[in-house]
Amino acid sequence: MAGSKVQKIDIPLFMPRSYMSTEVNKTGSWRFLRPRYDEKTAPCSAACPAGEDIARIEMLTTQGLFKEAWETILKENPFPAVCGRVCFHPCEGVCNRGEFDTAVAIHVMERFLAETALRYDLKPLLEQSPGKKEKVAIVGAGPSGLSAACFLNRLGYACDVFEAASEPGGILRWGIPEYRLPLPALRSEIARIESAGVRIITNKRLPADFAVGAKGNYDAVFIGCGHGRTTMLRIPGEDSSGVEDGLEFLNRIRRGAKPPVDGLSAVIGGGNTAVDVARSILRLGGKAVILYRRRRQDMPAFQEEVEMALEEGVELKELLAPARIVKDRKGLLITMRPMKVAGEDESGRGRVEPAGGKTQEFRVRRVFKATGAEAVEEWLNPPGRQRNVLLLENCVLVNRAKGPAVVFGGDLTNETKSVAHAVASGKAAAIALDTFFREGFKAVRSRLKSCAVGNGKALSMEIYMGGERRLRNPHVVRFGEINTDYFHFAPRITQPRLMKEERLNTFKEIDLKISANLAIREAERCFNCGVCNRCDNCYLFCPDLSVIREQDLVGRHVNYDYCKGCGLCVVECPRNAMTLEEEKR
Amino acid sequence: MELNALDQEFMHSGHVGCPGCGAAIAMRFFLKALGDKTIMVLPACCWSVIAGPYPQSTLKIPLIHSAFETGGAVASGVRAALDMKGDRETTVVTWAGDGGTFDIGFQALSGAVERNEDFIYVCYDNEAYMNTGIQRSSSTPYGAWTTTTPGTDWKKLRKKNIVEALVAHRIPYAATANIAFPEDLVRKAQKAKSIKGSRFIHVYASCPTGWRIPSEMSIKIARMAVQTNIFPLYEVEDGLRYTINYKPKEYLVREYFRLQGRFRHLTDKDLDQIQEMVNEDWELLLRKAGEHA
Numbered sequence: 001m002a003g004s005k006v007q008k009i010d011i012p013l014f015m016p017r018s019y020m021s022t023e024v025n026k027t028g029s030w031r032f033l034r035p036r037y038d039e040k041t042a043p044c045s046a047a048c049p050a051g052e053d054i055a056r057i058e059m060l061t062t063q064g065l066f067k068e069a070w071e072t073i074l075k076e077n078p079f080p081a082v083c084g085r086v087c088f089h090p091c092e093g094v095c096n097r098g099e100f101d102t103a104v105a106i107h108v109m110e111r112f113l114a115e116t117a118l119r120y121d122l123k124p125l126l127e128q129s130p131g132k133k134e135k136v137a138i139v140g141a142g143p144s145g146l147s148a149a150c151f152l153n154r155l156g157y158a159c160d161v162f163e164a165a166s167e168p169g170g171i172l173r174w175g176i177p178e179y180r181l182p183l184p185a186l187r188s189e190i191a192r193i194e195s196a197g198v199r200i201i202t203n204k205r206l207p208a209d210f211a212v213g214a215k216g217n218y219d220a221v222f223i224g225c226g227h228g229r230t231t232m233l234r235i236p237g238e239d240s241s242g243v244e245d246g247l248e249f250l251n252r253i254r255r256g257a258k259p260p261v262d263g264l265s266a267v268i269g270g271g272n273t274a275v276d277v278a279r280s281i282l283r284l285g286g287k288a289v290i291l292y293r294r295r296r297q298d299m300p301a302f303q304e305e306v307e308m309a310l311e312e313g314v315e316l317k318e319l320l321a322p323a324r325i326v327k328d329r330k331g332l333l334i335t336m337r338p339m340k341v342a343g344e345d346e347s348g349r350g351r352v353e354p355a356g357g358k359t360q361e362f363r364v365r366r367v368f369k370a371t372g373a374e375a376v377e378e379w380l381n382p383p384g385r386q387r388n389v390l391l392l393e394n395c396v397l398v399n400r401a402k403g404p405a406v407v408f409g410g411d412l413t414n415e416t417k418s419v420a421h422a423v424a425s426g427k428a429a430a431i432a433l434d435t436f437f438r439e440g441f442k443a444v445r446s447r448l449k450s451c452a453v454g455n456g457k458a459l460s461m462e463i464y465m466g467g468e469r470r471l472r473n474p475h476v477v478r479f480g481e482i483n484t485d486y487f488h489f490a491p492r493i494t495q496p497r498l499m500k501e502e503r504l505n506t507f508k509e510i511d512l513k514i515s516a517n518l519a520i521r522e523a524e525r526c527f528n529c530g531v532c533n534r535c536d537n538c539y540l541f542c543p544d545l546s547v548i549r550e551q552d553l554v555g556r557h558v559n560y561d562y563c564k565g566c567g568l569c570v571v572e573c574p575r576n577a578m579t580l581e582e583e584k585r
Numbered sequence: 586m587e588l589n590a591l592d593q594e595f596m597h598s599g600h601v602g603c604p605g606c607g608a609a610i611a612m613r614f615f616l617k618a619l620g621d622k623t624i625m626v627l628p629a630c631c632w633s634v635i636a637g638p639y640p641q642s643t644l645k646i647p648l649i650h651s652a653f654e655t656g657g658a659v660a661s662g663v664r665a666a667l668d669m670k671g672d673r674e675t676t677v678v679t680w681a682g683d684g685g686t687f688d689i690g691f692q693a694l695s696g697a698v699e700r701n702e703d704f705i706y707v708c709y710d711n712e713a714y715m716n717t718g719i720q721r722s723s724s725t726p727y728g729a730w731t732t733t734t735p736g737t738d739w740k741k742l743r744k745k746n747i748v749e750a751l752v753a754h755r756i757p758y759a760a761t762a763n764i765a766f767p768e769d770l771v772r773k774a775q776k777a778k779s780i781k782g783s784r785f786i787h788v789y790a791s792c793p794t795g796w797r798i799p800s801e802m803s804i805k806i807a808r809m810a811v812q813t814n815i816f817p818l819y820e821v822e823d824g825l826r827y828t829i830n831y832k833p834k835e836y837l838v839r840e841y842f843r844l845q846g847r848f849r850h851l852t853d854k855d856l857d858q859i860q861e862m863v864n865e866d867w868e869l870l871l872r873k874a875g876e877h878a
Contacts (some may be wrong), residue, residue: 018642022599025637030604485808540767541804543609545598562598566605566793567801580801 015333023562026546031565031583035538035558036352038579039471040530041454044091044106049394050077050427051458051470053108055090058526059533061109061519070113071124074457075462077423078150078193079143081118081185082172084111085511088302088422096529098481101490104526110510112519116277118188127465134437135410137162137404139206142170143412143419144224147426149198152222155434156367160218163392163397164368166207170226172419174251177276179283180305180506208379211406218434224410224425227373227417228324237325238369240544242332246277246370251565253280253507261286267333267363268292270299270372275306277368278314283507289362293321293339298350308510311500319352323359325367336360375412381409390432390444392423394456399430399441407433424458431464443577477529477576486537493522532556532577538569591617591771600643602635605800607790607807610764611637611709612644612680615788618774621646623676624667626660629653630682630688631792632709640650654665656690657697660704676778677704683724689746698754698783705777705784708747711792719795726815728859730847731795739850743862748787748821755824757782761816763789765780765808769818769830776820789816797846809841814867819874827874838863 021095042055053072060069073080084107095103136152138145148527149159168171172186194200211221230245230281232238250257261284268275270292278288287570291311292299295318299306302393310316327333340355361570375381382396383389395409409425411417428448435447451463455474462469496512503510538556546563549556558569568581590597594617600610608631616623625648627633628767633650638830651659681690686708690704694706713731714720719732723745734740750757758780770788772837776808777784789810791803809814811831811857818830839856840850849858 016639018637018640020641021597021645022601022637022641022643023597024641025599025601027601028597155769385620485805541610541764542615543602543604543606544600545596545613546595559598564604564800568605568804569800572804 022074025563027564028546028559028561029562031560033567033571033580034385034560035563035565035567035578035580036581037532037556037558038473039532039577040475040477040514042529042531043096043454043476043478044104045088045092046135046454046456046458046476046499047094048076048422048453049090049418049458050083050090051424051453051460052076052110053460053462055526055528055531056522057113058104058106058109058389058527059531061113061523062526063535064516064520066113067122067124068514069129070122071126073110073113074124074126075428075467076460077187078370079172079419079421079423080110081114081130081189081425082143082181083107083419083423084109084114085181085185086172086176088418090420096477096479096482096527097525100482100484101489105493105495105522108493108495108514109519109523110515112516114185114189116511116516118185124192126154127467129156129464129465131158132156132437135160136216136222136433137218137401138208138218138222139210140170140223140225140410141165141168141190141200142224142226142410143172143228143422144169144414144425144429145222146193146198147423148222148224148407148409148429149200150193150196150428151427151430152433153193153198154461155194155430155465157433161198161200162206163200163202166202168200168202171385174254175247175273175276177250177253177280177283179503179510180276182509201506208377211403215398219437220405222407222409222426222429222433223380223412224408224422225376225412227411230369231372231374233322233369233371235324237327240325240327240332242304242327242365243325243367243369246368246372247265248396249277249368250280253284258284261366263287263365264289264363265366265368266291266332266364267368267370269300269372271370271372272301272305273373274368274370275299275301275309275314277370279305279309279312280507281368281391282312282314282504285505286365289364290314290316291320291322291336291362292318292336293318293354295341296321296350312503319355319362320360321352321354331363331365333419334362334364334367336362351430373411380408380412382413388441390441392428392445392448393459394421395428395432397429397436397441397444399436405433405436422499427459431459431461436520472530473579475530481576482527482529483572483576485575486535487527490521493518497541528575529567530576533575535574537574538578539569539571541572543550543568593617593620595621595623595645597643597645597796599641600635600637602631603792603794603800604632605793605803607764607792607803608632608682608711610804611707611770611788611790613705614764614767614770615678615680615774616644616646618771618814619676619678619716622674623678624663626651626656626663626677626679628656628659628679628681628685630680630685631711632680632682634716645677653685653689655693656685657693657695657702661697661700661702664702664704664714667726679706681706681708682712682715683708683747683872684722686710687747690705695750695754697751698751698756698785701756703783704783705774705786707766707786707788709788710747711795712744712789713792713795715792715795726766726853727836727862728842728848728851730797730850737850746866748785751785752824753822754783756785757823758784758787758819758820759824761787761789761818763807763811763816763818764791765804766811766818766831773820777861795847797849798844802844804839806844809836809844812836813838813841814863815841817870818866819870827870829870829874829876836855
């Protein structure tokens with residue numbers, strides 16, 4: 001249409017624009033599975049007789065929070081400097097990392113933390129219950145007695161510890177050689193217990209009727225005198241001169257003596273005492289052969305100790321049981337009967353029986369007995385099953401009609417005789433007595449059960465005292481529950497040691513210190529099974545922005561208004577600190 | 586890189602992505618890396634739905650929904666408009682699915698990068714047309730079930746190598762990224778932001794619904810795609826310089842395939858064949874990166 005005017009129409013530009021967010025859609029209603037934070041129990045902490053919160057200790061170490069890590073040990077064990085050295089670390093045997101590459105060197109970390117605390121003279125800040133009126137007497141300042149005193153003190157009880165020797169420590173002071181446990185380490189731990197308010201009275205041997213006579217002065221007595229006398233071999237010639245008690249020998253060395261050990265000595269037994277005796281003989285210039293009636297792998301002594309002993313030159317003869325000892329002009333002639341393996345006992349240790357055949361004779365200067373020990377006096381042994389007696393894990397509580405309650409603990413009651421079990425014994429006694437005083441005899445067993453770590457045998461003082469650890473799920477995390485995609489293979493730390501030649505003429509500590517750098521690197525190998533270390537995978541991978549980090553950056557929570565329950569946070573949690581469960585609405 | 590430093594969120598909760606959606610995770614990481622001076626162009630894809638129905642938006646940054654085939658063109662236009670306004674600060678990002686990149690939007694993308702338009706093109710790849718009902722795309726991998734490759738007619742053609750197609754345009758920056766490797770992804774997004782010209786990032790984003798996998802496995806499977814060499818992490822500068830960012834543990838591809846319902850029908854023989862294809866691709870990549878196998 002030429003010439004006609006084009007009419008201009010003003011068409012408004014219309015672009016629809018959103019003006020609200022999607023937050024009106026409460027997508028949480030889609031959810032049929034519900035994630036939640038659910039910290040669980042690490043296998044190491046359940047296997048530790050003292051129930052140490054190892055996963056958390058390693059986490060704090062990784063973060064460089066050495067004091068906090070050390071305090072976390074102290075909550076459950078007053079002897080980190082000791083246990084870091086002499087514990088048989090059952091924790092490492094069950095470490096989930098062992099199925100990945102090699103177990104975390106937990107005992108090395110423990111020792112490192114204790115050393116660090118000692119070096120910087122750190123003072124722990126631990127929770128302390130208000131004072132109570134009851135008083136407790138403790139017989140024996142060994143690891144179990146001191147632990148009982150330490151934990152009772154923390155629960156608010158005044159404690160007096162009576163010790164027959166001139167210095168507290170028991171086996172730690174008088175039985176374990178200095179090259180494994182140097183004196184300053186032990187003394188610093190005992191000093192800490194004393195400074196918390198525990199009174200230790202040394203050079204005080206108590207009579208058998210002490211517990212009866214203690215009425216009025218004390219409301220309870222803990223007896224933890226340990227096994228100080230070596231058991232008899234029950235063979236002819238055992239009382240000849242030159243046949244010595246292994247424990248007594250170690251004791252003499254720790255008192256500062258240098259007993260003569262010239263020539264070859266035979267050590268009978270396969271426990272740590274036997275190995276300690278043999279290695280001490282070497283250090284005093286003698287030679288030693290260990291005669292053991294089972295095999296090397298059956299020895300209760302720690303494998304590492306055995307290995308080092310052999311390296312240093314101790315000889316080991318297996319499957320030989322002593323038959324008789326004859327003393328003549330040239331010294332001692334010990335006759336050994338060959339044994340053979342006949343099956344296994346419940347713990348997988350070889351069972352042996354006489355093999356018959358030719359006996360073997362060893363010409364030696366001395367024989368040291370180290371075949372186990374027993375209580376020095378009969379009254380120290382706990383009573384058997386009775387109505388007023390509670391046979392507990394690692395201790396025995398006797399509710400006597402007259403006089404104070406009595407708890408037997410330490411080696412007197414423990415099936416496994418170790419420092420960690422002694423600590424466990426002291427802790428069990430402290431919890432049992434506190435419950436006994438506050439809630440009565442009948443409440444004791446169930447109360448102890450309620451503070452078990454992962455429903456196992458170990459008890460936790462932190463749980464008993466109502467700490468955060470009580471919120472942990474008792475489920476023990478398995479290797480299959482760890483998301484190993486987040487971990488890389490890394491070699492376990494090699495404990496630096498004195499060289500063999502450096503060890504032989506001195507009682508200097510063999511294991512050397514490690515640097516903080518190495519300690520952190522080793523701690524980083526820990527999966528922290530079941531314990532949140534705030535890695536933030538849950539937060540990062542949430543497609544719905546429903547993992548909320550709290551202001552303090554410590555807490556995390558799920559915003560269930562929007563969480564669709566996809567489960568990514570739970571699966572991507574490297575350490576199984578979350579749980580996905582059915583939504584019950 | 587400290588991911589904790591990227592605390593700010595540029596997304597709202599309440600979006601309507603499926604539980605465990607890899608594309609939602611990809612978007613979250615990208616926006617954390619790019620920041621709020623970003624305009625996003627969104628051709629039809631899952632994210633057209635995820636972003637919310639009108640008048641809602643789940644993003645805290647401006648977002649333009651556009652037609653399926655126009656990702657490259659609209660971004661060019663937005664860039665031009667910003668330039669006219671004198672705004673050189675804002676980053677323009679096209680956020681497209683594999684359908685909008687490999688198939689329908691390929692022409693516009695190819696045209697835009699040939700002109701070296703200054704924008705980042707992100708393809709989040711869930712390997713089929715997911716929101717319309719799991720139809721196969723040219724990104725669907727060999728062996729996969731989709732609703733258009735059902736039963737015995739599973740896809741018997743290779744997945745298109747989109748990064749190589751883009752590299753052939755000699756663009757300044759092309760890279761692959763994966764939601765299971767957030768540090769790598771964030772680094773690449775920030776690197777792309779710092780470069781001028783056409784940048785292309787191919788992001789692996791798992792899809793629990795379309796792949797027939799449990800929602801909680803979407804990161805695990807994404808990680809395995811890298812660990813098995815099925816989806817290598819690498820970047821190419823100026824179409825020439827290859828860098829492989831992650832040397833995988835050489836896991837077998839069958840581990841990856843076994844976890845997914847969409848591959849359930851594959852026999853051991855098929856999986857062996859796929860393994861060979863993956864090995865071949867990996868060796869080709871090594872050669873390009875000058876790291877002869």
